[in-house]
Amino acid sequence: MRPSITVLAVGALIASACALYAIKYDTGRVAAEVSDLTDKIAQRQAEIAVMRAEKANLLRPARIDALVRAHLTTLSPAAPKQLGRVADLPWKGDIAAATSDLPPLALQP
Amino acid sequence: MSGKPKAKGASRHHRRRAFVLVAATALAFSVEVGQLALLGLKGSTAVRSDPVETITRNVARPDIVDRNGRLLATDIAMPSVFVDPRRVLDKDEVAEKLASALPGIDQRQLLSDLDDKARRFVWVKRGLTPAEAQRVHDLGLPGVSFRDEPRRVYPAGEDGGHVIGFVDVENHGAAGIERYLDQQNLTDLTDGATRSERAPVALSIDIAVQHTVRSELERAMMDFGAGAAAALVLDLHTGEVLADVSLPDFSTGNAALSLQPNRLDRVTGGTYELGSVFKTITLAMAQEAGVLQPGKLYDATQPLQVGKSTIDDFHPTRRQLTAEEVFLHSSNIGASLMALDVGEVAMRAFLERLKLTTPITTELGRVAPPQLPPRWGKATTMTVSFGHGIAIAPLQFAAAAAGLITGKQLEPTFLKRAVTSAPGSDAALIATRTREFLGALLQHNVTNPEGTGKRAAVPGYDVGGKTGTADIPGKGGYGRQGVLSSFLAAWPMSQPRYLSYLMLWAPQPTEADHGQTTAGLTAAPVTSRLIARISPQLGLAPVFGDGGT
Numbered sequence: 001m002r003p004s005i006t007v008l009a010v011g012a013l014i015a016s017a018c019a020l021y022a023i024k025y026d027t028g029r030v031a032a033e034v035s036d037l038t039d040k041i042a043q044r045q046a047e048i049a050v051m052r053a054e055k056a057n058l059l060r061p062a063r064i065d066a067l068v069r070a071h072l073t074t075l076s077p078a079a080p081k082q083l084g085r086v087a088d089l090p091w092k093g094d095i096a097a098a099t100s101d102l103p104p105l106a107l108q109p
Numbered sequence: 110m111s112g113k114p115k116a117k118g119a120s121r122h123h124r125r126r127a128f129v130l131v132a133a134t135a136l137a138f139s140v141e142v143g144q145l146a147l148l149g150l151k152g153s154t155a156v157r158s159d160p161v162e163t164i165t166r167n168v169a170r171p172d173i174v175d176r177n178g179r180l181l182a183t184d185i186a187m188p189s190v191f192v193d194p195r196r197v198l199d200k201d202e203v204a205e206k207l208a209s210a211l212p213g214i215d216q217r218q219l220l221s222d223l224d225d226k227a228r229r230f231v232w233v234k235r236g237l238t239p240a241e242a243q244r245v246h247d248l249g250l251p252g253v254s255f256r257d258e259p260r261r262v263y264p265a266g267e268d269g270g271h272v273i274g275f276v277d278v279e280n281h282g283a284a285g286i287e288r289y290l291d292q293q294n295l296t297d298l299t300d301g302a303t304r305s306e307r308a309p310v311a312l313s314i315d316i317a318v319q320h321t322v323r324s325e326l327e328r329a330m331m332d333f334g335a336g337a338a339a340a341l342v343l344d345l346h347t348g349e350v351l352a353d354v355s356l357p358d359f360s361t362g363n364a365a366l367s368l369q370p371n372r373l374d375r376v377t378g379g380t381y382e383l384g385s386v387f388k389t390i391t392l393a394m395a396q397e398a399g400v401l402q403p404g405k406l407y408d409a410t411q412p413l414q415v416g417k418s419t420i421d422d423f424h425p426t427r428r429q430l431t432a433e434e435v436f437l438h439s440s441n442i443g444a445s446l447m448a449l450d451v452g453e454v455a456m457r458a459f460l461e462r463l464k465l466t467t468p469i470t471t472e473l474g475r476v477a478p479p480q481l482p483p484r485w486g487k488a489t490t491m492t493v494s495f496g497h498g499i500a501i502a503p504l505q506f507a508a509a510a511a512g513l514i515t516g517k518q519l520e521p522t523f524l525k526r527a528v529t530s531a532p533g534s535d536a537a538l539i540a541t542r543t544r545e546f547l548g549a550l551l552q553h554n555v556t557n558p559e560g561t562g563k564r565a566a567v568p569g570y571d572v573g574g575k576t577g578t579a580d581i582p583g584k585g586g587y588g589r590q591g592v593l594s595s596f597l598a599a600w601p602m603s604q605p606r607y608l609s610y611l612m613l614w615a616p617q618p619t620e621a622d623h624g625q626t627t628a629g630l631t632a633a634p635v636t637s638r639l640i641a642r643i644s645p646q647l648g649l650a651p652v653f654g655d656g657g658t
Contacts, residue, residue, distance in 0.1 A: 042303075046186040046257075049304060056180035056264035061320035063266070077642050080569040080651035 167258050168280040169299045170290060172309040173273060175265075175316040176349070176525045181273055182287070184259040184280070186302035188242045189235040194223045196252035203250050207233055210244040235278055236260045257302035261287075267360045268320045271374035272312060272353050272473065272523055275367070284367065286312060286523060289472045311525040313349035318342060318643045322352040325642065326611075329635040330356060333616035333626075336591075339375040340611040341504060342643065343511055345599065347526045348519040350504070351607070351647070353377070375612070380477045380500035384579025385423075385439045385561075385628075386597045386610075387496030387506075391448055392436055392550060393513045394459045396543045400450040401432045407443040409435075415488045420445050420495075423578060423627060424561070436550045437560045439576060441495040448494035453485055456493070462538065463509040464518070465501060472523045477502040496579060507597070507610040514551070514599045514608065516544040551575060552602040565598055565633040567640045569651025573605075574598035574636065576628035581615065591615030596632035600640055606649060611636050 057063075068075065173182035190211070197203050200223040208216035211234050222231040235258060237245070242255065261276045274285015282291040290296055290310065297305055326338040342352040355375040359366035366372055373379060395401050406429040412421040422440050435443030448456060460466050468478035480500040482489040492498040504521055511519040518538050551573030554560040561576040575597050583590040595612040599605045616631045644651070 045304060046302065049183060049185045052180060053183050053185055053262050053264050056183075057266070059179075060265050060268065061317050062268055062323075065320060065324060078645060080567060080641055080644065081653075083569075083645055083651055085650065 166298045166300060167302065169259055169297045169303055169305040170261065170276070170280060170282075170287075171295055171305045171307040173286060173290075174309045174311050175269075175314050175319075176311060176351075177315060177317075178309075178311070179265075179316050181265045181269060181312065181314075181316065182261060182263050184302075184304055185262055186257045187236045187238075187260040188255040189258045190233045190237060190242070190245050190253060190255055192219075192223060192231045192233055193229050193252045193254070194226055194231060195229060197223055198251060200224065203253065206248050206250060207245065207253070210248060211237075211241055259299070259302045259304070263360075265316055267358065268316055268323060269312075269314055269353075270358055270360060270367070271355055271376075272314055272350075274473075285473055286310065288474070313344075313347075313351060313523050313525050314353065315351050315647070317646050319352045319354065321642050321646060322639060323354045323356070323358075325635060325639045326354055326356050329613060329616075329631075333613060333619065333631050335613040335616040335631075337371070337375065337614040338612065339503060340609060340639070341376045341507055343507055343519070343521065343608040343610075345511055345515050345519070345605050345608050348508070348511070348521050349526055350521055350523050352643070353504075353523070374473075375503065377471065377473055377476045377502055377504045380480050380502050381593055381612075382497050382500050382579050382582065383503075383506055383595060384496040384577035384593065385441070385444075386575050386577025386595050387499070388436060388439065388444050388494070389510055389513065389547065389551070389575045389597060390460070390463065390465075391444045391494040392432065393539060393543055393547045394456060395432070395447040395451055396546045397459065397539050398451045398455055400447065404431075406431060407435055407440070407446045409440050409442040413442050413445055413491070415445075415491055418488065420491060433550060433553065436575070437554055437557055439495075439561050444494040445491035448490050449487070453487070453490045456490055457485065463512055465505065465509050469505055469508070469521075471504070471521055476505050479505060496577060503595075503610055503612060507608060510597055510610070511599075511608050512538045513544065513547055514605050516541065548573065548602055548605070551599060561627075561629040562596065562598075562633050564629060565596060565636045565640075567600070567637050567644075569653050570640055570644055570649070571601035571603055571652065572598055572637070572640055573600065573602040574633070576633060578627045578629075591617075592626055594626060594628035594631040596628055596636045598636050598640065600644070601649070601652065603652075607644075607647065609636060609639060611639065 170182075170184055172180060172184075174180055190207075192203065192207075194200070200220065204216050204220040204223060207219065208214055214234050219231070219233060222228065233253075234241075237255075245253065246255075259280055261280055263270075263273060263275075265273075270285075272285055274287035274289075275283055276287050277283045280296075282288040282296070295307060295310065297307075322340050322342065326340055329335065330338050337356060339355040340352065341350060341354070343349070344351055353374070353376050355373070355378075357372050358374075359369075359372050375381075409422060409425070409430050410427050412419045414420075420441050422438070422442055424438050424440075426434075426438050426440065430438065430440055430443050432443075432447070434440070435447065451459075457466070465479060466481060469476050479502070482493065482498045489498055508519050508521045516537050516539055551562075552571070554562040554576075555566050555572050555574055557563065562574045565572055565574050577593070577595040577597070579593045579595075581590040581593050591614070593612060593614055594616055595610065597608070597610050599608045611632050613628075613631050613635070616626045618626050
């Protein structure tokens with residue numbers, strides 16, 4: 001009885017040591033993975049910041065204005081007369097009925 | 110494990126050995142404890158950290174966006190290069206190679222910095238472009254390293270520079286809203302290039318409107334050969350400044366230019382004698398004081414003589430004028446007579462009520478304080494009535510005019526207001542009758558073919574406004590430097606929503622205008638184009654037919 005208990009205890013000791021080692025090893029690996037991912041996130045965020053700035057720079061009104069003037073030479077700024085609401089169009093009868101469920105233009109009255 | 114009983118002598122021998130062992134261990138422990146106690150008592154003077162030069166901590170700033178969320182300023186991580194002099198093998202080689210890879214750095218300064226072996230950290234250049242960083246990296250010099258730092262970039266380019274401001278090399282705000290962010294503690298100290306986690310700061314500016322105003326002013330400067338131009342657009346419901354342009358300006362990427370006095374923000378940073386546009390205030394004041402009896406006429410048949418100076422009209426009519434005609438023909442004589450009717454005490458009280466006599470502040474800092482006449486006599490009362498002898502920052506004047514047009518005191522702001530109406534007192538600034546009277550005057554001045562503001566009309570937007578042509582004071586008295594032409598406009602006059610104030614410095618006479626540089630021929634048509642372009646951008650639909658003109 002006694003020798004077998006000792007053997008069992010030693011076995012349990014070795015098993016738990018192995019388990020502990022495995023967990024410790026895993027933790028180290030996961031921690032490295034976490035710090036690796038954190039670095040990558042920071043890097044991606046930095047890249048996103050650069051791209052957002054680039055996007056805003058490409059969409060800046062001054063650039064669009066210059067591009068339009070250079071390439072769309074037949075266009076000019078819209079005159080107030082060219083703006084209107086669908087309701088103001090001189091359509092009658094079924095045409096008006098057919099368009100009544102369209103959303104209004106995004107202009108305030 | 111052994112079943113055999115042990116000898117008595119051997120047992121005693123074992124016990125003695127165990128005792129020696131325990132005693133030795135105890136002795137060793139007590140020596141250790143004693144040593145620890147000694148160290149504790151002596152303090153840590155023997156232990157000293159290596160003195161290392163403090164590395165500057167970086168500042169993370171929140172993004173700045175316009176009122177529609179378009180990005181105007183943001184932090185991006187950029188490498189900065191530094192040297193550890195102790196790890197440098199050949200300081201001459203390092204200094205020379207770095208200077209050739211990074212044009213613009215001071216090689217001599219760098220060499221003397223590298224001489225000091227006590228230093229462990231010397232900045233070479235901060236905020237490198239990727240190409241510069243690659244060049245330095247390719248040199249492969251020991252002791253030369255990189256460190257990522259947040260750098261401020263301004264994607265909107267030349268638009269809105271005066272409002273946004275700029276930062277110094279450490280990313281601290283130095284001007285404009287950037288300085289305001291520092292004052293409000295909206296920035297965070299960080300190590301490395303961490304981005305701010307704060308919500309973006311939204312300006313009242315609409316960058317599309319800002320650009321449109323800027324491009325129209327640029328065109329006006331070319332058309333009229335003007336030396337400078339400025340304009341602002343106010344939301345009359347909230348007091349938000351939708352556009353603030355002052356030309357010549359500077360790009361946020363080239364902040365050093367902002368120090369040139371010619372490039373200051375004229376809207377908030379300078380005071381000017383604004384001229385006849387001030388009659389808007391004079392007429393409202395006369396109506397509020399009750400001196401405008403129906404049918405009362407003002408004698409503009411001949412110039413007024415006050416002491417040594419003469420007051421005459423730009424467009425002399427040489428006849429009796431009604432109050433409305435005084436405004437339509439912009440008669441200096443009529444306005445002077447009205448101001449005399451009101452009296453200097455009531456006039457000063459009215460200007461105080463409009464907050465035109467005390468400095469105002471905005472998020473951009475203190476607006477240039479008004480310059481009032483040092484002594485206020487009869488002559489001053491008369492000249493102030495048509496905008497001379499009193500110099501006011503355009504923003505402050507526009508806010509006062511907005512108060513007269515809406516009937517409520519308006520506090521201008523450069524930040525987007527969360528509420529749809531302006532904070533502060535809802536108490537009426539002036540009587541409803543005065544507001545309606547002034548509104549009709551402004552409207553007629555544009556719709557009436559005899560009005561000085563007729564060229565500001567925009568079909569569908571029911572514009573009202575007043576011209577101002579002031580001689581610019583300078584060497585040799587008034588008028589030698591040309592005139593300051595300006596136009597104050599509000600629209601739609603049925604329910605005023607927006608106000609613009611536009612100024613042109615020293616416009617040159619053009620052939621089409623028969624050699625005239627008055628505001629009716631310069632600032633008014635520019636304002637007309639401006640309103641036609643920005644109203645749709647602001648979502649204001651034109652009204653044709655009964656409501657519009």
